[in-house]
Amino acid sequence: MASNKILVIDDTTVVRIKVREMLPPGNFQVLEAKDGIEGLNLIRKEKLGLIMLDFLLPKMNGWDVYQEIQAQPELRKIPLVIMSGRKEEVVEKLPEPFQYFEFLGKPFDQKQLILAIKAAMAKAKLPREDDGTSASSNNEPSTQINPAATAAVNSSGEIEALNAKITKMQAEINGLKKQLTQVVSFIKQKVK
Template sequence: MATHKILVIDDSRVIRMRVREMLPEGDFEILEAKDGVEGLNLINQVHPNLIMLDFLLPRMSGWEVYQQIQSHADLQLIPLVLMSGRKEEVTEKIPEPFEHFEFIEKPFERKALIEAIREAMRKASELRRQREREAAAAAPVAVGTGASADVQALTQRIEHLEQEVATLKKQMGQLLMFIKQRLGSK
C-alpha cells in the first residue's frame, strides 16, 4: 500500500496522465481531480503529501483552492506546485517571490517537474521549521535564562536573514535569466 499521496488537480486529462507518467516509480499513490471542488474535497479528505494545482480550473479556480489552502495552517504545510500555461495569471494574484509554493509553467518536461516538486518540498519544510522556531520562541522562558534567550533570539534572527539572502539570490537569478531571455530574443 502506498504511504505517500500525490494529488494532481487539473482539468486536462492529458496533463494528469503526463504527470503520472513523469513521476519516478516509488511508494506513492497518485490521486486525480478534474476541477477545484473535487480537488479541495480530496485535499480535506486525504491530506496528500504533495499537491499539484492547475491555476485555471472549472467550478472552483486554482486561485480559490489556493486561498482555501492558505486559510488552514495545517494545509499550508503540504508541499504545493502551482501549474499554469501563463505565469502572468499567477503573478497577477500572487506576486513573486513564491515563498510557500513552487510554480511550473505548462507544458513542462520531466526534469522541470521533478525539480519543482523538490523545491516545493524544501519550501514546505522551511515553513514547518520556521513555525517550530516561532512556537519555541513564544514558549515562556525560565527565570535566569535571559542570556540563553538572547542567544536563541539572535540565532533565529540570523536564520531569518540567511533565508532572506537565499530568496534574494534566487530572485536575482530569475531576473538575470529573464534579462538574458529578453536580450536573446531580440
C-alpha cells in the same frame, strides 16, 4: 503509504496522465481532480504528501483553492506545486519570490517536474510567520509593534520583490532584443 499520495488538480487529462507517467514507478499513489471543487474535496478528505494545483480551473479556480489551503494551518503544511502556462496570472495574485510553494510552468519535462516537487517539499518545511502572535498583549504600549516600522519592513520587502521583477523583466527584454536582431538579420539576408 499515505505520505506518498500526490493530488494532481488539473482540468486537462493529458497533464494529469503526464504527471503520473513522469513520477518514478511504484513510489507514489496519484489522485486526480479535474476541477477546483473536486480537488478541494480530496484535499480535505485524503492525507496528502503533495498537491499539484493548476491555476486556471473550472468551477473553482486555483487561486480560490490556494486561499482555502492557506486558511487552514494543517493544509498549509502540505507541499504545493502551482502549475500554469501563464505565469503572469499567478504572479498577479501571488508576487515572487514564491515562499511557500513552487511554481511549475507548462509545458514541463520530467526533470522540471522532479525539481519542482523537491523544491515544494523543502519550502513546506520552512517556518511560517504566525499572524496572531503580536495580538496577545495589546494593553502594554511597550510591546506594541510600531506601525511605521512595520510599514518600512513591508515596503522593504515590496521593494525587493519589485527589484527582482525588474531584473527578470530586463533579462526578458534583452532576450527579446536579441531575437529581434536575429529576425531582422534573417530578413535582410532573404531580401538581398
